[in-house]
Amino acid sequence: MVSRETRGDVDVSSAVACASDTIAAIATPPGTGGIAIIRVSGPSARQVAGRVFRPARQQRSEEPSQGHRPKWRAKLGGVFDSNGQFVDEAIMLSMLAPASYTREDVVELSCHGGPVVARAVLQAVLDAGARHASPGEFTRRAFLNGRIDLGQAEAVLQVISARTDRARRSASAFLSGQSGSIVSESREAVVQLMTRIEASLDFPEDDIPQIEVIEIGETARRIAMDLYGAASEVYRGRILWEGASVAIVGRPNVGKSRLLNALLREERAIVSDWPGTTRDTVSEVANIRGIPIQLIDTAGMREPTDAVERIGVERAKGALADANIALAVVDGSMLLSEYDQAIVAITPEDRTIVVVNKSDLAAAFDDGDLRCHVGNRRMLRVSALAGSGIDQLEAEIEALAMAREGHFDDGARSFGTxxxxxxxxxxxxLDDAARASSDGVPADMLSIDLRAALDALGEITGETAREDVVERIFEQFCIGK
Known part of the structure; x- marks a missing residue:
């Protein structure tokens, strides 16, 4: 561990005590694979590994001089349990502090990738003196040892859990520090403002004139505008992890199931010319322009002819009410019916796309005939059968999904909140500081708001984050990371 008692407002006294432990866990996903990796980290990592691992060939010098010790070393050998019984063949990779993920001594044992053998190797390591790691403890140690900040720790979690490549790229940018530049640059600018104010307090004879106080306020306002813009971008980015739900609604036989298949790029739903084929909701997740979109095909909405169809129609209405976006599908080859008009009317104007399907057939009405029923809803023509217009429909779904601010499930785990x-x-x-400067407030009073701005930015990196916030972040990790 880095020799310090705290990291920001996080009380690390207990963390320091825990860091004296050597921890271990299986770092690879459960199940069968090519290899399984058992990760060991802590001050006794090499000693613990040495108790269970026997190299296939003894090295000439197991302990080279400190000045010439390699930071990484790989050895082939075998793992043996506490009774001396052979467990499995393995490769031991040793990484000396600080050249490791946690900035501690780390040893990774790569054995064959079966769940039973991986657990046996882990048990041998635990019997040799390691403690089983808690969820996220390796990454938490990387944070406490200053290798990454708290925002990057969150990005690690999102790289792991990203469901689309677009989400992965977004998290990777934050992990590498590319997206965190607004935080560091803003902190530096605010620090410079505070330095000017504090210099005047140290040297009262050089009191800051009012004109300069106003300039400080104007600079604070410019920084605030940049931060508001960055916050909006980060908040909208939640959609890359939470995704959006899209209900496909319409009367029977307008092509809802075929539209679902076209968006999925596979034949998921049964398609038939017989009306009422879909009697229940069919749900699948599609990757639409890098956003995980849950598509919900619903039963055709009409006056039910039996009890089963009545249940299907009620479920369709429920799916529409719960969805973030609605696709109201009408058949462009037939005149609009009262059912078409009624279905469009019950969809929310601000998050509905009216999809005029079957554009491969002769049009029974023009867009003007439909516009009076559509209102402010988006509208476009497609052919789910021929695939025409699907790319444009995906663009419209993306636009509505990215405009979802204020419609998120606050209980969901999401990156960026x-x-x-x-x-x-x-x-x-910073806005408060800018207003205070315009009102003629003395310069030394502005430092209160500027300090609050710095503290809020420090929470992102973890320098001023509360311990309960840190706990909530790391408890979301899996064991082994």
Whole structure:
């Protein structure tokens, strides 16, 4: 561990005590694979590994001089349990501090990738003196040892859990520090403002003139605008992890199931010319422009002819009410019916796309005939059968999904919520400072708001984050990471 008692507002006294432990866990996903990796980290990692691992060939010098010790070393050998019984063949990779993920001594044992043998190797390591790691403990140690900040720790979690490549790229950018530059640059700018104010307090004879106080306020306002913009971008980015739900609704036989298949790029739903083929909801997740979209095909909405169809229609209405986006499908080859008009009317204007399907057939009405029923809803023509217009429909779904701010499930685990909140609180504090400077408030009073802005930015990196916030982040990790 780095020799310090705290990291920001996080009380690490207990963490330091725990860091004296050597921890171990299976670092690869459960199940059968080519290899399984058992990760060991801590001050006694090499000693623990040495008790269970026997190299196939003894090295000439197991302990080269400190000045010439390689930072990484790989050896082929075998793992033996506490009774001396052979467990499995393995490769032991040793990484000496600080050249490791946790900045501690780390040893990784790569054995054959079966769940039973992996557990046996882990048990041998635990019997040799390691403690089973808690969820996220390896990454938490990387944070406490200063290898990564708290925002990057969250990005690690999102790289792992990304469901699309677009989500992965977004998280990777934050992990590499590319997306965190707004935080560091804003912190530096605010620090410079505070330095000017504090210099005047140290040297009262050089009191800051009012004109310069106003300039400080104007600079604070510019920084605030940048932070508000960054917060909006981060918040909208939640959609890459949470995704959006899309209900496909319409009367029977307008091509809802075929449209589902066209968006999925596979034959998922049964398609038939017989009306009422879909009697229940069919749900699948599609990757639409890098956003995980849950598509929900619903039963055709009409006056039910039996009890089963009545249940299907009620479920279709429920799916529409719960969905983030609605696709109201009408048949462009037939005149609009009262059912078409009624279904469109019950969809929310701000998040509905009216899809005029079967554009491969002769049109029974023009867009003007439909516009009076559509209102402010988006509208376009497609052919689910021929595939025409599907790319444009995906673009419209993306646009509505990315405009979902304010419609998120706050209980869901999502990347960026905490960061966006910190950015906005920092921006609000800077706005307060800017208003105070315009009102003629003395320069030394501005430092209160500027300090609040710095503290909010420090929460992103973890420098001023509360311990309960840190706990909530790392408890979301899996064991082994």
């Amino acid at each position: 905490r960061i966006a909140d910190c950015l906005r609180r920092s921006a609000a504090a």
